[in-house]
């Protein structure tokens with residue numbers, strides 16, 4: 091079945107409101123009529139119910155005394171059956187529409203939440219923990235679903251039952267009706283008193299739930315590290331601490347509930363007994379008929395029970411309200427626009443890139459790039475070299491606008507980067523990230539992930555060959571259909587890197603960014619990849635980050651970074667003539683190579 095249209099056409103950000111009622115009301119857009127039908131059906135059901143009590147009264151007061159019971163009883167019986175049947179039917183219909191409202195809303199909310207989360211900025215995701223987002227998208231969302239399926243319908247139901255039964259009792263005796271609702275303000279007061287307390291406790295509970303989710307998620311992602319360092323016990327103690335806190339808060343929350351119930355029950359039962367007593371007195375005085383009293387006893391239950399439930403609802407609503415706030419905190423975050431920027435070039439980019447005095451910082455206090463200044467012509471290659479943490483990844487993440495630079499200017503084909511829409515730009519850039527990530531799908535799905543169009547088998551194979559991974563894939567029993575990751579064959583680090591490279595190459599981007607893309611690949615394979623890349627990189631601008639001189643020496647421009655600044659620039663020959671980091675690294679690496687060679691021949695007697 092395809093999801094209903096309103097799942098996608100409603101922008102969930104419209105539900106943002108400081109006023110909770112307005113927020114919930116807006117959230118119900120497209121589902122309000124179902125909600126009202128549900129409440130209306132409830133009214134039908136309640137009317138049938140109340141009528142059956144009035145029928146009792148009629149039977150006792152008007153039919154029994156006539157002595158004509160034998161003739162009329164079947165009609166009365168039929169009346170009861172019809173009323174009961176009608177009540178059941180209405181109640182079923184009401185449930186049906188209530189679930190349509192609540193589940194429909196939950197479906198839309200889940201969809202919107204997922205879509206929204208993946209459109210938030212890199213910075214937001216850097217700072218937000220996955221477990222925190224997970225708990226909002228699951229547990230909080232469920233509390234909102236319950237709010238609509240139980241509490242919102244419940245409120246309608248209670249108000250209706252209360253009104254209908256109050257009118258019915260007033261019809262029997264107005265004095266009785268007024269006496270029967272003395273307890274109402276007390277229950278309302280008590281509920282509101284507990285509402286505040288319980289919502290605070292629930293908020294604390296949800297915060298802790300997010301912490302537990304984060305700990306669990308991190309522990310599962312890092313399960314190999316935990317096992318490798320034999321830190322299971324340590325992790326367990328850490329997790330125990332979090333779940334014990336969860337237990338403690340959960341217990342506090344339930345204790346508060348447990349306190350509320352007996353208190354409201356005392357009030358309710360006091361009211362019922364008082365009502366019976368006053369009613370009985372009226373019967374003895376002769377003001378009230380026996381039939382009316384019998385009807386009243388049942389109606390009073392119907393009037394007071396909803397009151398009791400109202401207390402529960404108000405208290406339960408606090409969970410929906412807290413969860414609404416927690417979800418709206420995420421929904422309220424600005425999405426990263428993919429269509430911003432006034433200048434969308436026609437067709438593909440050419441690829442002339444100019445950095446001019448670019449500075450950048452991830453957060454307010456620590457700059458990571460200072461005055462980065464270089465230019466590259468379309469089709470040229472730039473290599474970035476430098477110690478760890480010197481800012482290489484940061485420089486290249488500015489190009490697809492993963493982050494926006496703080497000052498200076500970056501232009502592509504003369505257009506300021508900020509003016510180029512992110513969506514278009516990212517379509518032109520292919521990135522191999524420093525930490526390769528593959529989805530638990532087949533190898534083919536992972537390679538074709540980079541493009542949205544249909545891809546032919548030949549294209550996939552060509553990309554895999556260029557990344558020197560085709561032959562490896564063919565050795566797997568399922569070839570390109572091999573499942574990667576959790577459930578399938580797990581690839582080696584180097585294989586993973588090459589699959590990710592194939593993914594970027596398949597996209598055939600104008601600008602190619604390879605961040606340490608061959609770090610886990612042996613020199614021979616790297617050579618193979620380099621040859622393929624040399625062919626592929628013709629005509630496109632490429633950025634290569636690597637630690638090995640051999641990888642970067644063929645680049646048109648080599649930039650050496652240190653502590654966020656460019657300290658050397660030029661091609662291999664130029665840099666070799668200069669004193670500086672580049673030659674130091676070159677000497678060091680050649681010395682290591684020589685030593686390895688020497689040792690291999692001297693000690694092991696192997697020719698290299």
Ligand code: UTP
Pocket residue numbers: 216452453458476477478479480481482483484485524
């Ligand atoms: P980079 O990630 O740009 O360094 O971080 P790099 O040159 O690529 O390093 P290697 O070779 O991959 O190891 C530059 C600085 O930016 C900070 C880091 O702490 C580092 O000092 N940084 C990085 C952040 O503050 N936030 C981030 O999300 C990433």
Ligand code: MG
Pocket residue numbers: 482483484524605
């Ligand atoms: Mg890096």
